[in-house]
Amino acid sequence: MSVQAEAKLSELSAGASAIIRAYPKAGAAFLRLREMGVLPGTSVKLIRTAPLGDPIEINVRGYNLTLRKSEAEHIVVERI
């Protein structure tokens, strides 16, 4: 994995796809994200950012999910 390919989920641009690599943080929000199917190894696509810049909308396992950047910046992804 090249250094460039690694990013935070919050840094992806609209339309970009990536694979979740790591979740360095535990906590209620991250447990719920896991339960919603956002897990290491899952591929996600950033659909859009809300008009005011936060939250973001991602597509995961065929459905659309929103989360705030404050959570997304703790999720490490690999661009594909």
Added chain:
Amino acid sequence: MAPSHPVPAAPRVYALVGNPNCGKSTLFNALTGLKQKVGNYPGVTVEKKVGTSYSQHGQAMTVIDLPGAYSLAARSPDEAVTRDVLLGRRSDTPMPDRIICIVDSSNLERSLYLVHQILDLGRPVILVLNMMDIAAKSGFTLRTARLEKELGIPVIPSEAVSGKGLIDLKLAMSRPDLPLSRHAWDVPAAIAPAVAELQASLADNDNKAPLCARAEALLLLTDQDAVRVSGSTPLSESTSGILKGWQQRWEKEGTDWAAILVQSRYDAIGKVAGEVVQRIPSGPTATDRIDAIVTHPVWGWIILAAVMALVFLSIFTLAEYPMDWIDHHVASFGDWVRSSLSPGDLRNLLTDGAIAGVGSILVFLPQILILFLFIGLLESTGYMARAAFIMDRLMSRVGLNGRSFIPMLSSYACAIPGIMATRTIEDAKDRLVTILVAPLMSCSARLPVYLLMIAALVPGDRVPLMTKVGLMMLMYGLGTGGAFAFAWLFKRTLLKGAPSMMIMELPPYHLPRLKDVALHMVERAWVFVRNAGTVILAISIVLWFLSAYPQAPQGATPQEQLAHSFAGRAGHAIEPLIKPIGFDWRVGIGLISSFAAREVFVSSTAVVFSVGDIGEGKEMNIAPLRAALRDARWPDGRALFTPLVCLCLMVFYVFAMQCMSTVAVVRRETNSLRWPLFQIVYMTGTAWVATFVVYQVGRALGF
């Protein structure tokens, strides 16, 4: 004598479980028709819906529609109730014998997570694959026979909207024998010993059946910070001790036990889904195309503004006719009773207390119905989630999330439906904060007071348009600013909690099912009439009593009677309190009578200043009242309603909690008396302070 075929004495109990937005309510309505009972789970404000369905052989079956949930590891009171009913933790609800899981077929993997947790419970499960048509349109092919084989339970493809699959489901429900799932799934090695130990303890110390004990043991590992809602049986000490022991050990070792468990479930689901689901990638769906416009940086705002404008326009124009109609008929019914009974206390109690009270309940109904029609439409089409997505950034500034936006905005029309709409907010604390601040949004009942005060404030007969608009905007701005400021304050002090999050599904758009929306609308209205109505009726009678007793001597004018009554005395009694903010006892009577509804200030002020009948609604003529207010004097001859005092009165009405109907609804929605009382105190306290500042500063500046 024991029967050879044990026949269940009571009807079998089915629980209907599924994610939000999967078509669960539609299926429930289809299964039970109108044979449903809607109430609350005791101790929590979560809607309890129980209905009766009939098997192929005509046997009654009880169906409990459990609140939508993504996981049994509860995050909201709704999810906690679903979890507790399924685990048999609630004494007020029977533990279901069988479970119907309904999933959105176009979103099978994520939906199977909850199903996977439920299969562990060791009870017969029927899986309903809903929205097969939408799945097909999105390019999914599902091999249902294969899924049935993998899970070992009946799997029924359906389209709840058109009723497809309903007969198959009823056939499956009628089967005397339903197989238990034979889906094999290994608990990951890292946590298996803990699960075994917890399972043994749950069976021995908490009287759980073996399979249920295993399911609950697994659940305890992800339910770290369990939302304990009232009505749920707590864990035994030894079991919670074991749980704590393992958690401490794992924390030391750096094992993320919850993550391991979720991962292993999704691994098992992935294997099943790989066998069952095929997807031919298709182009952008209708939802993608709609969202590109609806959440667009420019069009998104225009659409949101247009939708909200349509809602408000409908409320203000459409609700007016039924409201006038109700007003008129309640009044003529009161007149009829008055003319057919002989004069006396009983007659006055009936006409001025009871009938007027019922009228003030009914008069809210058109607004509530219309607002809930729109909220139901916004919710069932999927637009509600988009509005929350767009507004989240703004709401997060004060610590709330986008879900609070619609309830707060609705409160501009009337706080009652706004507060009733907060049930869509998952987080319990966010919900409470929204309820606490919603009545600060200037509702339509404040308008008559603002208009009267603006008319009294400016010299001359005509109010310049700019003055009117400017003052109105100032009042709406004050209320809105106050609501956000208090939300910010409460989230930081009183209701401090985990930072709110915005993990929310954006469901595909659907055409609304009018029958479901209408049913929901009527249910909400009935809830209001039955629960809040009784309180409002009681308070109306008390308020009537306070203004009618003690009775003035024969021949007294209405003005003298009011001055003589308890309300009049109360006005005098509170004068020392309201004198520093510029009001005398006569204004005090108006403030007290406003508790029935804010607009009552206008009519009671007319009585206090003996203006006579000023009419109501559109025919209201405030010119004589305005003249009387301008002539009103303090005993020392100073004018009472100076422009400054008029402004003060408006500021007071922005902040003060003066609506018993709102109090009644808050009591119901928070399930406590503490919060509505707190609301009265903090809002009215703020009103006093704000008015005091305005009055004293204004006086110092020479107004």
